[in-house]
Amino acid sequence: IPAPAPGPLRFDGPKLAEDREHAFKPMKKDDLRGPCPGLNTLAAHGYLPRNGVATPAEIIQASMEGFNMENNLARFTTYAAHLLDGNVVTDLLSIGAKTPKTGPDPDAVALVAGLRNHGTFEGDASVTRADAFFGDNFSFNQTLFDQFVDFSDRFGNGFYNYSVAAELRFHRVQQGIAENPHFSFAGFRHLTAYAEVTFPVNMFIDGRRTGFERLQLDMQTAETFFKDNRFPKGFFRSEKPSGTEGLDQIFIAHPTQPGRNAGAVNTFTVDNSLGDLGSANGFCSIYTGLANVTIPNLYPNPTGVLRRNLITNLQFLFDGLPKQNNCTQIFPFGSK
Template sequence: MHLSAVYIAFLAASACAFPWLKPEGIEALLSHPEAQAEIKTRLAEHEAIQNSQPEPRKLNTGLVGGLVTLLDGTLSAVLDNVLGLIPTNDAVKGLKKFPEAKYPFRAPGSTDQRGPCPGLNTLANHGYIPRNGIATIGQINAATAAVFNMGADLSSLLSTGGALDGGDIISQKMSIGGPDSRVGVLNGGLNKLLGTPSGISGHGKFNEGDASATREDFYLNGDNISFKPELFKQLHQQAIAKGNGTYSVDAIKEHFKNRYAASKAANKQFYFNLPSSAVVMGAYYFIPGFFSNGTIGAGGVANEASITSFYGAKPTKKGAWNDPALTYTHVPERIPEQGWYRRATPMTVVEAVGGILDVYLYAKPAMGGSGADQSWVLGPLNIPNNPQALSCFLYNAIYANFPSELFNSVVLLQSVVNSLSGLLAPGYKALGCTINFPDASGTGATRYDAWSKRYVGDAKYKATGSGWYRKL
């Protein structure tokens, strides 16, 4: 096959399958100097391979990048780590394309909350949740389903845990960043008396913990919210070394292994215990699981263009994505401008927990935390080692955890239990878990009471690295 023929196939497929490029059009894309050079180079590489191979083949889609599923001269998709996925209709069947015109990107203002979760920051920057970063459980559930195809069971587990431990569970409202006077009983009207909820960035609570992929440990410099370019650089290096140029599951597992070791060594108040440690490891899996262009395992790729956009990681040098020394600055997180396709099937609790176990079993991190004398307080040695069992464990951990943590609304414990049961019971029962959390009357004990006191409840207050402070 001659280069010109491949070029014609490319243009023909483009004319039918790229209406979303307008008003720029495919001509504008091809006229872009970097894009033109990359595409021409890869078409030439394909021609050379076709001339030497009797059968059509797939090209490497990592460091080399290029054309994928080129069969009999029919182009299915062009994959580029800089430009992202440029798909045809066949390549995106069953997927939904973003960004959407009715949810434009807008950088956050000075009073808008943003936090350690790039996904929530992105949702706020596009208006899928309130742009001020103060959102309810329901708003977060709806937005994560719409943009990331997060299953209702998983979003309810995460958002309810966030509202319990960092927000106001009565109004089901929370800050996606730090403490905010707009959150609390009676819209914060009683915060002077009861205290201001910490937001999901409250250290050591359900949604935030040490050894983050791109955020620093709280006890190192007191900032567990800000994006750290050096940490993203390390993730980028693993994408090259372990992910063949993509932010694959293998790449993020190696990054977590390194981050855990470095964090534990540097942070004398290090805390890594369930349930927050599970959420931290889950956040690593979410990088390819939610931010890939398409569904991982079904043709989706966690390429440089997609991941950097969702993290707000701006390369300091264009066209150098395959340079291990590449550095980054930070800009507000956003859905990739060049076009991005969410995963085609919802991610459930079971898939998420399977990802957590994959990360955990690869790195084998010790559970525990630094004690008051900076000695290591060992956590549970044996955590459930299959997705169904660990899923049930995490549901129970929320119930076992919250009674001693509800500083702001402990007098409303019964209504809180009722609210939690309504939010979490459906997913809990669907997993086949034994029903052993407090019932709708607000009574009953969990089989994790002893575990809670030892590893989650009282143990938190004895570990200076936990970030938990008893309000007297």
């Protein structure tokens, strides 16, 4: 039976991230890293197992302890990732490539491919990682980081903030449509693409800063997280549990629709069948797409322990949804 989800932190203020138990250590040969600079950093400092394979409970706890990520968001994100890319029988997820370290795969259809897998959680238009079409969807990409710096210069006076996030998010989508014939920006990705660009402001800035300065990420700190996957020396996590603050402002600045290119550049076709962040209940529509379509497609006819654990993890996923959204719960595999 999967371990229950950890609750909120007892002490949820700012705290030194790289303390004695969480020293940075360079990767060893077989350690796994992937497209998420947050999780890569947590593994490099031992908040997560340094080999990059962890249980959902460990990932939630580490995100809270290292970055002060808000409990509901950590749960929703982690269970979505686990259901899309993890092994729900062994309760293990790779933050990087597919690996035998997550145990035997439950059946032929489930991918259990780790967070590097393109098209489940990882998707196009990331700000420091290239689209999978161009070859490498998980490594730090210097050309894209140069663009990140350029946008921060032009729209943030040399700092990354919510205004920069709004411009860069929109630009990466336009770039994808114009350059990647298989550009895909539908369903869950429509949500994560906007959530992710808020994280550097909300969780990569030292929690002891105050006022205007608290929301301005300098380029050296940005590079330390995105490129080196480590906490800057003396860095304190956020001053309060943090998540997707700024998301609405960023979306509204340049609203987009979910969809994909039809095999050629500049053929973007809207597809809101898996949800639409911009619709009346955007968050619920995306949860519904995941639970009704995407996840059941990975697990067409589960039985036994597999089915039981899918039901449990889907419950954990639903429990992580913000209560004020009032989403209707979906039971694709029954309720018990």
